[in-house]
Amino acid sequence: MTVYLRQVAAIVRKDLLLEVRTGERLAAMGALTVLVAVLFHFAIDQGLVRMQLLAAGLIWMTILFGGMLGMGRTFEMEREQGAIQGLLTSPVPLDGIYLAKVVSNFVLVTLIEVVALAAYWLFFGFNYGNDPLLLAGVLGVATLGFVAVTTLFSAISAQTNMGQTLLPILIFPLLVPVVIFGVTATGRIFASRPVQEVEGSLYLLAAFTVVALTAGTILFRYVVEE
Amino acid sequence: MPAAAAASRAGLPVLEAASLVRDYGPVRAVNQVSFRLGAGEFLSVFGPNGAGKTSLLRLLAGGLRPTSGEVRVSGIPLTVGDRAARARIGILSHLSFLYGRLTARENLRFYGRLHGLDDLDSRVPDRLADVGLERYADSPVDTLSRGTVQRLAVARALLHDPEIVLLDEPYTGLDAYAAAMLQELLSALKDGGRTVVMVTHNLGRGLEVADRVAIQVRGSFVFEAARTDLDAAGLERSYRRAVEGRA
Numbered sequence: 001m002t003v004y005l006r007q008v009a010a011i012v013r014k015d016l017l018l019e020v021r022t023g024e025r026l027a028a029m030g031a032l033t034v035l036v037a038v039l040f041h042f043a044i045d046q047g048l049v050r051m052q053l054l055a056a057g058l059i060w061m062t063i064l065f066g067g068m069l070g071m072g073r074t075f076e077m078e079r080e081q082g083a084i085q086g087l088l089t090s091p092v093p094l095d096g097i098y099l100a101k102v103v104s105n106f107v108l109v110t111l112i113e114v115v116a117l118a119a120y121w122l123f124f125g126f127n128y129g130n131d132p133l134l135l136a137g138v139l140g141v142a143t144l145g146f147v148a149v150t151t152l153f154s155a156i157s158a159q160t161n162m163g164q165t166l167l168p169i170l171i172f173p174l175l176v177p178v179v180i181f182g183v184t185a186t187g188r189i190f191a192s193r194p195v196q197e198v199e200g201s202l203y204l205l206a207a208f209t210v211v212a213l214t215a216g217t218i219l220f221r222y223v224v225e226e
Numbered sequence: 227m228p229a230a231a232a233a234s235r236a237g238l239p240v241l242e243a244a245s246l247v248r249d250y251g252p253v254r255a256v257n258q259v260s261f262r263l264g265a266g267e268f269l270s271v272f273g274p275n276g277a278g279k280t281s282l283l284r285l286l287a288g289g290l291r292p293t294s295g296e297v298r299v300s301g302i303p304l305t306v307g308d309r310a311a312r313a314r315i316g317i318l319s320h321l322s323f324l325y326g327r328l329t330a331r332e333n334l335r336f337y338g339r340l341h342g343l344d345d346l347d348s349r350v351p352d353r354l355a356d357v358g359l360e361r362y363a364d365s366p367v368d369t370l371s372r373g374t375v376q377r378l379a380v381a382r383a384l385l386h387d388p389e390i391v392l393l394d395e396p397y398t399g400l401d402a403y404a405a406a407m408l409q410e411l412l413s414a415l416k417d418g419g420r421t422v423v424m425v426t427h428n429l430g431r432g433l434e435v436a437d438r439v440a441i442q443v444r445g446s447f448v449f450e451a452a453r454t455d456l457d458a459a460g461l462e463r464s465y466r467r468a469v470e471g472r473a
Contacts, residue, residue, distance in 0.1 A: 003342040010339035014325070014332075021327040077325070086323030086382075089289045090340040091309040225291060 007092045011100030016107060018077055025070035029112050033066035037119035046124075055126045056187035060179060062116045064146070064172075067109045071150040072167045074101055075158035088224060098151065098220035102213070105147040113139055129189045138189060138202055142182040145209035149174050152216040155223045181205045238301040240265050240421040241286065241390050245295035248281050248445075255281040257445035258295070261438075265389070268412075268422040270432035272461075273442035274469050279425035282442065283394050286423060287317050299390065313341060316388030320398035322379040326368035330359060330378050333367060334385055341386040353381040357411070373404025380411055391415055393424035397431055409435065433461050441468045 019026055040058055044051065078084035087097055120126045128135060150171055157167045185201035239262035248256040255278040263269055273279050284290035286297055288304045288311055297304040299311045317323075324333045331350055338346040354360050357377040367375060376396065383391065393412070397405050412435045415422055425442075426432045433439060433453065439461060441449040448468045456464075 006342065007340055010336055014328070014336050017332070018325060018327050080326060081324055082319060082321030083323050083325060085289065085317070085319070085321070086337065087340070089287045089312060089315070089317055090337070091313045091342065092340050093309060 004093065004096055008096050008100045008103070011087070011092070011097060012103045012107075015077070015100070015104035019104075019108065025073055026108060026111065029066045029070040029108065030115050032069050033062055033112050033115050034119050036062045036065055037116065037123050041123040051124050052127060052190070055120065055124070055128075055190050056183045058124075059116055059120055059126075060183050060186065062120075063109065063113055063143075064175060064179070066112045066116065067143075067146060068150065068168055068171065070108055070112070071105055071147065071154050072157065072164050074105060074151055074154040079158070084224075094221045094224060095217045097224075098155075098216055101151045101155075102144075102147050102216070105151050106144060109143050109147055110140075113143065127190060129192045131189055131192070131195070134195060134198060135186065135189045138182065138185045138198065138205065141202065141205045141209055142178050142185075145205060145212045146175060146178050148209060148212035148216045152220060152223065155220060159223075177204070177208045181208070239263055239298070240267075240300055241423070242298040242301075243282075243286065243295070244298065246282070246285055246292050246297065247294040248278070248285055248290060249293045250281075254278075254445050256285060256292075259442070259445075259447055260295075261440070261447070261450075263421050263423070263438075265421055266416060266419045268416045268424070268435055268437045270436035270439045271423065271425045271442050271447075272427065272429060272432055272439065272465055273425070274427075277442045278445040279442055280394055281445075283317075283392050283423065283425055286390075287315055287392050288312055313386060314389045316383040316386065316391045317394070318379055318383040318391065318396050319394040320396065322367070322375050323382065324367045324375065324379060327366060329364050329366055330354060330370070330381075331363045333378070334382060337382050338385055343386060349385065353385050354378075356384075357381045358407075371404075372399045373401055373407075376400055376404060376408065377411075380408065384415075389420060391420050391422045393422065393426070395426055396424065397426060397428050405431065429461055429465060430458060433458055441465055443468055443471075 075084065078087060117128065153167060153171050157164065157170070160166060181201040181204045185198050185205065188197050241263045243259050243261050246256050246259040247254065259282060261269065271279055271282065281290060285292055288297070288308055299314060304311045328336065334350045334353060335346050338350060343349060351360065354363050357380050359374065359377055359381065362370060362374060367378065370378065396408055400408060409431060412422070416435060424432060433456070436453050438450065438452055439456065440447045441464065449464050
């Protein structure tokens, strides 16, 4: 493993260890995810609406809300005792810090997705189709795009007094492609449609993710440098 | 310290600030600061709040981009994000840069990995022993006293054997015992041939370990002297004159 990858792995490991010790972000994200599912359960008259048709949309909105809650605090743990200065003045390249944060956020959001799928299955009995691998692939690619954008903007918002308030306003417009192509792809997987009907959305999600990751890697430097 | 020694042999300063300027919008935090330090030299910088001392230190650490001028490490200009130069610099601040929920050992191992160190199994216990914290190795940092955390921060700053050590108000919040222990550690740094820049409000402590002193007011060095040319009373007078003269 190169020094670069070991540095990235060290930050990921530290972030996840802190999350395991504190549970701060994961508990809040998990609770919101379940609460949103509960609220939808009571807010929609299931006698009038075929819930399965809404499954992909409900799940994605829940993931975005739950994920946003935790992603907004990505750099909070680094502000404690000025640890961010320790990172920024270490020999780790700035893009390495960004990539490490993306990876640790990806792990957290993936856990939230498992919670969301379980909650919706419990409350609505959703059918998730017959291709779990394809579903995992779509969720993985879309999640990577989501956290790539959100991690960059949480670094921006961490430097403002209204960061937590501003973050959703800044981010949601940029996440429209994730919502459109993520909902389309997962909806078709839930409906057990052929792979060919999912491919188009998956490719567009992948393109969005590549662009988001590349932009984040380049722009992170300008966000944290003074 | 091969690079520092080589620089010293070549007659190059280990750390050099050349006409450093840093503006934050219309405010000039650092104004035309220049100095040269060789291996084993210790510069103490004093100044009132808002004098630009911390900005100066961040410029020297490569964590802040100068508006003009440059920092040179062994004659090579330091750029923001310069990985090689950063590996040669250790920073100790009044903030510890440590994670409260990690243990002392975990914190040091984390920073060791960031520096790409391979011998952490032996190096981390050694550094903990250097600052007398072996018995706190597995204690979460949150449970340690302020003085103990600062000693751990010293171990963190020196973990990778930096040639240049930058200290930002390291005495803040320390009791007399912890401050005395830190003072011993700073003297050991100088004796070990490290180049040190310390910014502090504490005239007595700063003067005691320094080879050279400077007083920074409104971004500029308004007074500079060698330690040998100055006693505590003289520094006190110079400080008052410098600060009041610019008030």
